[in-house]
Amino acid sequence: MPESSSSSILVAALYKFVELADFRDMRQPLLDLCEARGITGTLLLAREGINGTIAGEPDALRAVLTHLRTDPRLADLEHKESQAPAMPFYRMKVKLKREIVTMGVPDIDPENMAGTYVEPDEWNRLVDDPDTVVVDVRNDYEVGIGSFRGAVNPHTTSFSAFPQWVREQSGEGGVLARGAKVAMFCTGGIRCEKSTAYLRSQGFDQVFHLRGGILKYLETVPEADSRWDGQCFVFDERVSVGHGLAPGEYALCRACRMPLSAEDKLSEHFQEGISCPHCHDRHTPEQKRRFAERQRQVELARERHARHIGARMPSPHHTRDQASPESKSLPTGSEGESMTSAH
Known part of the structure; x- marks a missing residue:
């Protein structure tokens, strides 16, 4: 992961559903620009739009965003900003995908069919209505560290499982039965665009869905007025954020990519870089030997005040997308939400 001369790195999560027929031709120029500016993260390009999370020095990052908006199709591209004490990504990637967030249902049109946006300052009134079914569209491991009070957890392990949950819950006795009024939310908004369209x-x-997602809500709604409990999982090395988008208290298991609380790290099953309470019995002795060697290299790099690029592992609960981030649910911020996005 690149070092920075600044004490604070700007992180931008962005997405937009829009027809990009030439998305393949956009990849290399965008990658070249980001690398020239020292930007890291992941951007996903597909015919249906763009999604991702990128980080860098503030001036460099804003220059990339300005460049994106010179394309008339992206002129109104919105993004969400947060701060990180160091680069939260190891390299820059621009990937070509069939979908910028993978649901796996053809002919869904988020650009024209998404539900009604609700601004963060109006969200409390909607979710306080007892006739509203509030649904957390994120995956189970994300919901596990924080959510809105009273929200329904579909217990999905990937976004592509969401349509099946809807079908099951639309029947008699389901939470979505009889034309329920539904309010949905996700990390940055992208999964809600597609789920509400579905x-x-x-x-x-x-x-209805929360404009800007959880991140915008935590950024703008005072904690005293908040209906949010816990932390919000983000798809980068910060792992989680709280109100005001302050860095959270969770760490990441390098073996399985699950978020770890302070209590998890006290478990007899926790070995840094090797295992945690979630995965201690899921890996073979050979895998654990590899994890131990990787952790040894990480610690040696730390002693040299260098960064070990191999510290980052692919996530088993994102067998894929993430991307993220997170392209199903990436590890970006593009709440690919990738561990790229957030969205």
């Missing part, structure tokens, strides 16, 4: 395609007509 619900509308299934005949739901009262479908």
Whole structure:
């Protein structure tokens, strides 16, 4: 992971559903620009749009965002900013995908069919309504460290499992039965764009989603007025953020990529870089030997005040996308939410 001369790195999570017929031609110029500016992270390009999370020195990052907005199709591209004490990504990637967030349902049109946006300062009123079914569209491991009070957890392990959950819960006795009024939220908004479009395609007509996602809510709604409990998982090395987008208290298991609380790290099953309470019985002795050697290299690099690029591992609960980040749910911030996004 690149070092920075600045004490604070700017992180931008962004996405937009828009027809990009030439998305393949956009890849190399965008990668070249980001690398020239010292930007790291992941951007996903597909015919349906762009998604990702990138980080860098503030002036360099804003120059990349300005460049993106020179494309008339991206002129109104929105992004969410947060700070990190060091680069949260190891390198820059621009990937070509079939979908910028993978649901696996053809002909969904988020650009024109997404549900009704609700601004963060109006969200409390909607979710406080007892007739509203509030649904957390994120994956189970994300919901596990924080969510809105009273929200339904679909217990999905990937975004592509969401349509099946909707079908199951739309029947008699399900939480979505009889044309429920539904309010959805996710990390940065991208999964809600697609999930609300999917619900509308299934005949739901009262479908709402939180504009800017959890990140915008935590950034703008005072903690005293908040309906949020816990931390928000993010798809980068910060692992989680709280109100005001302050860095959270969670760490990441390098063996399975699950977020770890302080209590998890006290477990007899926790060995830094090797195992945690979530995965201690899921890896073979050979895998654990490899993890131990990788951790040894990380510690040696730390002693040299260098960064060990191999510290980052692919995530088993993102067998894929993430991307993220997170392209299903990436590890970007592009709440690919990738561990790129956030969205």
